[in-house]
Amino acid sequence: MSRIEITAPAGAPEVRAGDDLADVLVGLLDLERGDLVDGDVVVITSKVVSKAEGRVRPGTREDALPGETARVVARRGPTTIVRNHLGLTIAAAGIDGSNVVAGHVVLLPLDPDASARTLRARLRERTGRNVAVIVTDTAGRAWREGQTDIAIGAAGLVVAEEYAGRTDPWGNELAVTLPAVADEIAGAAELAQGKLAGRPFAVVRGRADLVLAPGVDGAGAAALVRAERADLFGYGAREAVVRALRGEPADRAPFGAPAPAEELFATIRDTLGLLASRSGRDGEELLLTVPRGLVRAVAALAFAHGWDVGPTDAPSETRLRPAP
Structure with a gap:
């Protein structure tokens, strides 16, 4: 027993x-x-x-939140989910305003x-x-x-x-x-x-x-x-779209390690109707011709999959490579 x-x-x-x-x-x-x-x-x-x-600190959760936040994961109305400096993904960084003197908050x-x-x-x-x-x-x-x-x-x-x-x-x-x-x-x-x-x-x-x-x-x-790059849900749904479109290097880690070339190839084909070709050593690069109206979309898809976008010798051609 x-x-x-x-x-x-x-x-x-x-x-x-x-x-x-x-x-x-x-x-x-x-x-x-x-x-x-x-x-x-x-x-x-x-x-x-x-x-x-x-x-224990004087002030509100909103006052203390920036100092306890490593990065924002998602916001929905008054709720902010962040990854704090301990690596915990948690509402308001774990800052608590209950069971404490009024006008004060308790930090983790x-x-x-x-x-x-x-x-x-x-x-x-x-x-x-x-x-x-x-x-x-x-x-x-x-x-x-x-x-x-x-x-x-x-x-x-x-x-x-x-x-x-x-x-x-x-x-x-x-x-x-x-x-x-x-x-x-x-x-x-x-x-x-x-x-x-x-x-x-x-x-x-x-x-x-x-x-x-x-x-x-x-x-x-x-x-x-869980390690930052190993988390499958590093951002909220809305935030992931925005971060990918912005493409700022500091936002890359939560998207994880570079996806296989086959996965990015299929995504570009299925979402944008574009076909890429393989090149480079071991076929680790993708080459494709991108219409002007789809340049930003390709860049966002590449960023979300852990890949970089760069030019080639051909003016109309774009090269995609796994980010270092």
Whole structure:
């Protein structure tokens, strides 16, 4: 039988800059009763971490957003989705205006993985227990309504279980199965913590197999952030069209690595009715004649596929090459 237990202690005080979060949590637990044991996973909301680290600022989310934004992904009405400096794609860069003094906002921790490592080490010092730590925040999901908590920081935990190469009971080999167990634990802990109950800590018991040895902190939650060029949805639908038409080099990375020549060839043929020929070493270039009215469209399609547009010796001919 498999069993998971989640305890979210009540009575947490208001956390202020400089507070020791290990002391706060230990004050809520009965160690002699076994409220914290080796192999537990301590879950803490990022807001409490941010308050302890002095990440509260006067102003509004709109005031703070530019400084927390690496790039804008999409805008729809009052909602702005950005990729922040942690690599998280999240509404308003994770800036929060709730459960804080009026006229102030809370920014995400500068380095949530480092925050988790610090809390893990302090809990080891204070209690002697070897536990893992997850720092959580609330995020929406593409294609799904509502939000759930995810891990934005972690220490001492296997954050994802690799199943690729294993076989199921029917003998089928698994190829890309990679459960993000840190996110699963974060979401489960939020069920016990609640949003308005003032319980920023949770202790999850039953997955000691994921907890690493003392002094081994692991890759952290940063390992769950998909690389910029590997994200299939680097921009919103409208924004992708606009960025491709503008063709600014700084906007190229979210479109990913250059697509194969066959894919770009087919796209130009099917959308514009133009046929290209292959040239260059290994056929890595496309040559085509582009009517004046379609020059910008070809350039946009090439940009979106990770290719550059350049002239040839023939005035009417255009050369397409994969961008470096």
